[in-house]
Amino acid sequence: MMVGAAHALRPQPARLVVENLRIVVAGTSTDVVDEVSFTVRAGEVLGLVGESGSGKTTVALALLGYHRRGLAVGGGRVMLDGSDLLAMSAEELQGVRGAMVSYVPQDPGSALNPALPVGLQLGEILGAHQDPGVSRDADRVTEVLAEAQLDATREFLRRYPHQLSGGQQQRVAIAMAFACRPRLIVLDEPTTGLDVTTQRHVLETIRSLCRSYGVAAVYVSHDLAVIGQLAQQVAVMYAGRVVELGPTETIFGAPAHPYTRALLRAVPSPERSEVLEGIEGQAPRPGRRPTGCFFAPRCPDVLPICRESPPPFVPLLAGAHLVRCVRAEEPVTRSVIARTVPASDPPTSLSSGTLEVRDLSARYGPAPVLYEIDLRVGPEQCVAIVGESGSGKTTLARCVVGLHDNWTGNVDFCGEPLACGARRRTKGSLQRIQYVFQNPYTSLNPRKTVGQIIDQPLEHFSHFSPIERERRVVAELEDVSLSSDFLGRYPDQLSGGERQRVALARALVVEPELLVCDEVTSALDVSVQAIIVELLRRLQRERNLAMLFITHNLALVRSIAQTVVVLSAGKVVEQGPVEEVLERPRETYTIRLLEDIPKLAETRTNGGRWR
Amino acid sequence: MAVPGTPIDAPPPGIARLRRHEWLSVLSRAVRTRRGTVGLSLMALVVAIAVVGPFIAPNSPTEFVTAPFSGPAPGTPLGGDALGRDVLSRVLAGGWLILLMAAAATLFGVGAGAAAGISAAYLRGWADALIMRSVDVVLAFPSLVFALLLVSIIGPKLWLIVLAVGFSHAPQVARVLRSSTLDISERDFVKAVELQGVKPRLIMAREILPSLITPLTVEAGLRLTYSIIIVAGLSFLGFGQPPPAPNWGLMINENRIGLQLNPWGVVVPAALIAVLTIGTNTFSDAVARVALGVGRQAEEITPLEGHVLVAPR
Ligand code: SF4
Numbered sequence: 001m002m003v004g005a006a007h008a009l010r011p012q013p014a015r016l017v018v019e020n021l022r023i024v025v026a027g028t029s030t031d032v033v034d035e036v037s038f039t040v041r042a043g044e045v046l047g048l049v050g051e052s053g054s055g056k057t058t059v060a061l062a063l064l065g066y067h068r069r070g071l072a073v074g075g076g077r078v079m080l081d082g083s084d085l086l087a088m089s090a091e092e093l094q095g096v097r098g099a100m101v102s103y104v105p106q107d108p109g110s111a112l113n114p115a116l117p118v119g120l121q122l123g124e125i126l127g128a129h130q131d132p133g134v135s136r137d138a139d140r141v142t143e144v145l146a147e148a149q150l151d152a153t154r155e156f157l158r159r160y161p162h163q164l165s166g167g168q169q170q171r172v173a174i175a176m177a178f179a180c181r182p183r184l185i186v187l188d189e190p191t192t193g194l195d196v197t198t199q200r201h202v203l204e205t206i207r208s209l210c211r212s213y214g215v216a217a218v219y220v221s222h223d224l225a226v227i228g229q230l231a232q233q234v235a236v237m238y239a240g241r242v243v244e245l246g247p248t249e250t251i252f253g254a255p256a257h258p259y260t261r262a263l264l265r266a267v268p269s270p271e272r273s274e275v276l277e278g279i280e281g282q283a284p285r286p287g288r289r290p291t292g293c294f295f296a297p298r299c300p301d302v303l304p305i306c307r308e309s310p311p312p313f314v315p316l317l318a319g320a321h322l323v324r325c326v327r328a329e330e331p332v333t334r335s336v337i338a339r340t341v342p343a344s345d346p347p348t349s350l351s352s353g354t355l356e357v358r359d360l361s362a363r364y365g366p367a368p369v370l371y372e373i374d375l376r377v378g379p380e381q382c383v384a385i386v387g388e389s390g391s392g393k394t395t396l397a398r399c400v401v402g403l404h405d406n407w408t409g410n411v412d413f414c415g416e417p418l419a420c421g422a423r424r425r426t427k428g429s430l431q432r433i434q435y436v437f438q439n440p441y442t443s444l445n446p447r448k449t450v451g452q453i454i455d456q457p458l459e460h461f462s463h464f465s466p467i468e469r470e471r472r473v474v475a476e477l478e479d480v481s482l483s484s485d486f487l488g489r490y491p492d493q494l495s496g497g498e499r500q501r502v503a504l505a506r507a508l509v510v511e512p513e514l515l516v517c518d519e520v521t522s523a524l525d526v527s528v529q530a531i532i533v534e535l536l537r538r539l540q541r542e543r544n545l546a547m548l549f550i551t552h553n554l555a556l557v558r559s560i561a562q563t564v565v566v567l568s569a570g571k572v573v574e575q576g577p578v579e580e581v582l583e584r585p586r587e588t589y590t591i592r593l594l595e596d597i598p599k600l601a602e603t604r605t606n607g608g609r610w611r
Numbered sequence: 612m613a614v615p616g617t618p619i620d621a622p623p624p625g626i627a628r629l630r631r632h633e634w635l636s637v638l639s640r641a642v643r644t645r646r647g648t649v650g651l652s653l654m655a656l657v658v659a660i661a662v663v664g665p666f667i668a669p670n671s672p673t674e675f676v677t678a679p680f681s682g683p684a685p686g687t688p689l690g691g692d693a694l695g696r697d698v699l700s701r702v703l704a705g706g707w708l709i710l711l712m713a714a715a716a717t718l719f720g721v722g723a724g725a726a727a728g729i730s731a732a733y734l735r736g737w738a739d740a741l742i743m744r745s746v747d748v749v750l751a752f753p754s755l756v757f758a759l760l761l762v763s764i765i766g767p768k769l770w771l772i773v774l775a776v777g778f779s780h781a782p783q784v785a786r787v788l789r790s791s792t793l794d795i796s797e798r799d800f801v802k803a804v805e806l807q808g809v810k811p812r813l814i815m816a817r818e819i820l821p822s823l824i825t826p827l828t829v830e831a832g833l834r835l836t837y838s839i840i841i842v843a844g845l846s847f848l849g850f851g852q853p854p855p856a857p858n859w860g861l862m863i864n865e866n867r868i869g870l871q872l873n874p875w876g877v878v879v880p881a882a883l884i885a886v887l888t889i890g891t892n893t894f895s896d897a898v899a900r901v902a903l904g905v906g907r908q909a910e911e912i913t914p915l916e917g918h919v920l921v922a923p924r
Contacts, residue, residue, distance in 0.1 A: 430808045443799035447821045
């Protein structure tokens with residue numbers, strides 16, 4: 001703590017200076033990333049935020065002297081304590097990596113060798129980058145693990161990576177990254193996939209380690225709320241450029257770039273039920289970027305001059321806040337008051353449930369995953385099932401739709417019991433319950449066109465003529481805000497959000513009564529998530545759908561559901577109307593879950609100009 | 612399945628084209644490798660001889676035109692065979708049937724094997740057990756011995772040879788395709804169709820089979836090589852076309868006693884068979900390499916699989 005306080009008082013020297021970094025597609029002059037400059041001081045964390053395709057990972061890799069195949073460094077410098085990483089030879093870089101620069105990947109599994117016990121791996125790391133000042137024996141391994149809040153018992157050191165939980169693996173990866181006292185650490189979304197509670201602890205660990213050892217850290221994430229909890233500085237990237245850079249409080253409290261404001265508006269809040277605003281469209285790819293401001297095609301504040309030449313990256317008032325937008329200094333004109341969702345009608349009559357689950361217990365092989373679940377989805381009602389990974393929420397959804405058949409109990413749909421597996425269900429009940437998969441990148445057949453994909457269930461369930469089917473497919477596409485141009489496209493020509501809309505259209509085209517959505521936004525960017533959630537909400541209302549919305553994100557629940565069921569370790573912990581559960585949670589589990597969600601409010605300082 | 616909260620980058624559009632007509636692209640890229648060019652040229656050479664040969668043969672393949680085992684002479688550039696027939700004409704006329712039989716056997720073997728492998732993997736349970744145990748039994752016999760066994764029981768009928776050779780391939784093909792199918796049938800897009808209650812047969816044909824084109828292409832190339840060897844080998848042993856007919860396998864057998872007098876009667880058909888199998892083998896190897904490479908490249912652009920990193924320079 002003492003060390004941390006001292007650091008906070010005295011300005012630290014600049015550790016990492018990135019100047020005009022430019023990465024191009026190898027052999028061309030098409031840039032993927034350009035004009036990226038920022039400075040990170042010792043002990044400070046810089047958050048690098050952006051949607052997928054913004055170039056944030058490309059920048060992060062360049063800080064390690066790496067780039068993806070097919071790309072090349074086109075210019076600029078990455079200075080670490082005065083020496084340029086980009087000018088080093090491969091051997092020099094090898095020496096620098098691990099010792100001076102280290103990396104924590106998104107998937108902790110990929111950082112650990114699955115064939116070696118954890119203790120041995122840590123010992124090797126410490127041995128490989130020998131530092132005369134640091135003793136390298138068992139004590140050191142214990143010390144390193146303790147820093148990452150892991151108890152280095154004999155038994156723990158002997159475990160293999162697969163015997164650890166995701167959170168433990170990530171901590172070991174962090175311990176390894178900090179073990180050799182590097183000067184710079186690059187973290188690539190290391191907490192995605194972790195539960196909110198674990199995430200909070202891991203973030204705390206990272207912050208305190210950076211402080212106490214004067215490490216400069218660059219934290220790459222698409223999640224603004226996480227960045228807000230951790231970083232002192234934020235760089236927002238869009239289409240390969242840093243569009244806004246500044247202290248965290250400024251970026252969150254008084255964002256000046258329309259893109260940053262849009263990103264912030266898309267983050268769901270667990271405190272209020274808001275209309276989420278996504279950002280329509282997608283970032284232009286390298287080589288197809290417009291002449292003027294790259295954000296112009298999607299910008300709500302666009303002016304004709306924006307399209308003429310790229311806006312310069314200029315400091316605002318304070319100097320530490322830089323923005324790439326011609327209108328940055330104008331006061332915010334657009335109505336930015338959050339629109340709260342009108343309180344939805346209370347669920348009509350709970351007795352006549354469309355879907356009634358009673359006493360449902362499910363197993364995977366011999367292992368029980370769900371214990372005596374009771375829940376009810378009324379007509380036209382949206383029930384959210386919230387739980388951490390391993391809570392059994394996906395299994396519950398799969399039991400309802402018939403993908404998982406190893407269960408006992410009763411699942412009644414419109415008064416009729418459903419058979420366990422989909423194969424034993426009637427065609428009618430299969431049609432009336434539709435399921436949307438979590439990952440739109442695997443749920444669409446890559447060899448079929450969008451038209452074929454949406455037409456397929458219609459062909460199976462209906463007796464319409466091909467012409468009528470095509471009419472319906474087009475109408476459905478339009479209903480999910482895609483045009484008929486998409487009919488002939490293949491899934492890999494679509495963005496994640498577009499794919500998920502196609503998946504939705506496929507489910508809705510047969511006019512189901514119950515839609516089961518399994519983490520449908522978790523594979524998408526926040527800005528796209530907002531669009532999909534709004535789309536779902538609109539469709540649910542227009543079509544009088546009953547909906548079962550499975551998610552790990554409590555904040556999202558607020559925006560879409562009327563009733564929430566909190567699931568933990570296969571049991572229902574708490575259920576009730578959304579306002580009640582989220583505002584006055586009774587169970588400690590729910591309370592903790594709510595507390596641990598990273599919230600924008602915690603970083604917001606002056607009134608929330610973007611709201 | 613994706614980790615909650617992980618945004619997944621869409622693959623660059625260049626890959627799209629490649630994945631859709633993957634097998635076509637695999638073939639065309641295979642042809643452009645050195646290995647592929649050499650393999651395909653060797654194959655094309657032998658196929659051209661076999662196809663065009665019968666029309667340009669100077670003599671009738673069954674006519675006695677010279678003395679037995681006479682050496683090369685003006686009218687008979689490769690000399691005479693055991694009965695004094697023109698070796699060149701017999702070589703030119705004696706290839707097409709071997710090729711045709713090998714191709715038919717491959718088609719049958721790959722088809723039957725694929726059907727068995729895909730069904731086993733997709734249907735699981737007793738169907739899987741039944742199919743795969745039968746495969747094990749068939750695999751216990753060396754394929755040549757197995758074909759011989761059938762032919763000697765039923766007699767040397769050409770269709771039977773085709774079926775026997777094809778059948779001997781089926782187990783290997785079934786194994787390979789079973790493992791590919793196991794992976795694909797767990798994908799969400801297959802589950803999505805299952806959830807509609809579509810019949811398994813249709814799911815296999817419409818959802819799974821199109822994704823297996825690449826392994827099928829690779830497997831067909833490999834199986835063709837083996838078919839040629841076995842069909843020619845059976846002819847050599849006398850299980851094929853009956854004697855007066857020209858046939859490369861048969862020729863080697865007929866002419867080997869006169870090897871010292873006129874080696875051409877043995878060397879040329881043997882060389883053609885060798886060149887053909889080397890050609891098909893080399894080409895299918897090129898295809899397999901490209902196909903593997905394609906898989907790897909697809910992974911590289913999927914951040915879920917981790918980044919493939921390259922150091923500068
Ligand atoms: S420069 Fe214009 S188009 Fe670009 S972000 Fe600013 S207002 Fe929008």
